[in-house]
Amino acid sequence: MRTVACVLSLICLAYILWEAFETIVLPRTVSRNLRMTRLLYRYGWEFWTFTAKRIRSAEKRETFLGYFGPISLPILMAIWAFGLILSFGTLQWALGVPMNDAEHSQSYRTHLYMSGTTFFTLGYGDVTPASSNGRLSAVIESGVGLGFFALVIGYLPVLYQVFSKREITISLLDARAGTPPAAAELLRRYQVNDNVAALDALLKEWEHWSAELLESQLSYPVLAYYRSQHDRVSWLSTLTLIMDTCSLLIVGVDGVKPTQARLTFAMARHAAVDISLVFNKAPSDPPEDRLPPERLREVRQILADAGAPLREGEDADKKLQKLRSLYEPYVHALGKNFFYSLPHWIAEPDAKDNWQTSAWDDDAPDTRGHFA
DSSP: OHHHHHHHHHHHHHHHHHHHIIIIIOOSOOOOSOOHHHHHHHHHHHHHHHHHTTOOOHHHHHHHHHTHHHHHHHHHHHHHHHHHHHHHHHHHHHTTOOEEETTOOOSHHHHHHHHHHHHTTOOOOSEEEOSHHHHHHHHHHHHHHHHHHHHHHHHHHHHHHHHHHHHHHHHHHHHHHTTTTOHHHHHHHHHHTTOHHHHHHHHHHHHHHHHHHHHHHHHOGGGGGOOOSSTTOOHHHHHHHHHHHHHHHHHHBTTOOSHHHHHHHHHHHHHHHHHHHHTTOOOOOOSSOSSOHHHHHHHHHHHHHTTOOBOOSHHHHHHHHHHHHTTHHHHHHHHHHHTOOOOOSSOOTTOOOGGGOOSSOTTOOOOGGGGO
16 A cells, blocks of 8 residues: 555656646646646636626626636645645655654654645754655755745746736727727727827737737736736737727728738737637637628728728628638637627727726716817
8 A cells, every 4th residue: 555655646746746847837838638737727717607607797797707817826836735745745654754753653644744844844843754765855845845936936926927018008908999999999099190100000019919918828828817907808809809900901991001900910810719729719600790781881981981991892891701700710719718708890889998987086078089
C-alpha cells in the first residue's frame, strides 16, 4: 500500500507542477483536454451561469457573472497548493520518514501537518524530519512552496495589466460609437465630423487591439471571464463592432478607402476564430438575423444622411452577407458561452453614452446633438 501511495504521490506532484507551468509560465494554448484548469473553468462556469440565469435583475446578474474570473484564480491556486501539500505529506508517510514529534506520533496526519508547515515555510519546529531523506524532502518542498508563491505573485500583476490595457480601447468607444456600440452610429459620428482620416487611424488602432486581444486570450484564457468595468460593453461586443464596421467599409462607403478596413477585419476575424478554438465553441448561426433587410435600409439611410452613403444593389448585399457569415457564427457561439449580447448595427433610440450619465445626476443633459 505504501508503495502505491508513493508512486501516486510522485505522479500527482509532477502533474500539478506541470499544470502550473502550463497555466502560468507557458505563453501558448495547451490543447490537452485532461487538465485540472480546463475542467475547473468548464464545469465551474457552467455552474456559475446556471446560478446566474436564476437572478432576475440584469444588473445583479451581470455583477454576479463578473465575480467568476477573479474568484476562480484563488480557487485554482488553493487546489494546487492543497494537492502539493497532500502529495508531499503522502510521499513522506509512504517512505516511512521518522518525525521528531513531542507526542512521538508517526501518523499520516503528522506527516500532513509537517508538509503544510514546510510548504508555507512557517518553521514552527514542533515537528521535524529525523532522517536525511526526510530533510531532503522538506528542503525540496519548501523550495517548491517559495517558487509557487513567487509565480502567483508575479502572475497576478501581469494579468491585471493586460486586462487594463484591453479595457482602454473599450472605454474609448463610448463617445465614438455610443453605448452599446453600434457600427452605423460610429460611422455617422465620424463622417459628420469630417473625421475620415481619424477613422482610418482608429481602424489601425483596432487592428493592433485585436492582435493584442488574440495573444492575451491565448496566453491567459482566464481573461475572457473578466468582464468590463463599464456598463453595456464587453470585449466581445467591441470585437464584433470592429468587424461590423469593417464589413460596411469593405462593401463600400463613399469617401473611405477600404484598404485598412480589410486588414483590420482580417485580424479581428482571426481573433474571433482562434478564441473560439481555445474554448472549444463551435460556430453557430444566431437564432435571429442581426441585420434584416429593413434594418439594413435604416443603416443606409443613416449613412446617407451623414453624407457617406453605403453602396447599394444586390451585389453589395450579397457581399455584406458573405462578410458577416465569416464571423457572426463565431461571435454568437462565444456570446452564448460567456453570457454576452452582441451589439446592434444601429444605436438604441434615446440611448445615452456612459459618459453622459452619472449616479449623482440622473438627469444629465442630452449631448447627442453634439454628434449630429
